Amino acid sequence: SQQGEEDPQALSIQEGENATMNCSYKTSINNLQWYRQNSGRGLVHLILIRSNEREKHSGRLRVTLDTSKKSSSLLITASRAADTASYFCATDAMGNMLTFGGGTRLMVKP
């Protein structure tokens, strides 16, 4: 099974609302990364958080990491229609190649 699992699988919100996506993983990690994928396109890296960090910000994105619970969350504040995409977490289980979760499909309605 996949190392990272996103929750929820799908999320639909109105423009201006906040969107929160969660990622759980099974084994210890060096870092956790979040990626975005627009329909039919490649993935784009959003943010990387290391295992010794608890929170990281980038523009309207806020990522938290709780290594004791083996979980991470991605918060998109003041969402826009252009944020509509799939969001994936990826983990590196102590030196292994990145393993991706199944993704959260976010729809932001104008």
Next chain:
Amino acid sequence: DGGITQSPKYLFRKEGQNVTLSCEQNLNHDAMYWYRQDPGQGLRLIYYSQIVNDFQKGDIAEGYSVSREKKESFPLTVTSAQKNPTAFYLCASSPGQGSSYNSPLHFGNGTRLTVT
């Protein structure tokens, strides 16, 4: 403009034929990767290469082959032995050897392969 180019965007093949997907990068990255994505699922690693003339199998290498003769190029061949080849294929790269856990991956825009 630095980036990864995958071609073609769409590819159609008959069952039993081998097909090669192209991936070229001008980022001067040492490491390159091939992932497969099925509808509603995450990415699964097929093959990766950390340096020219060397590559390793990923989680789902059966029915696929690769070569890494040049730093810039990492073509993937989907052979007739692959039981379920229809999928979206993504190529990625990262700087440095074995740096996947330190650096983000840069992705191409994928090739959608349909085999009938």
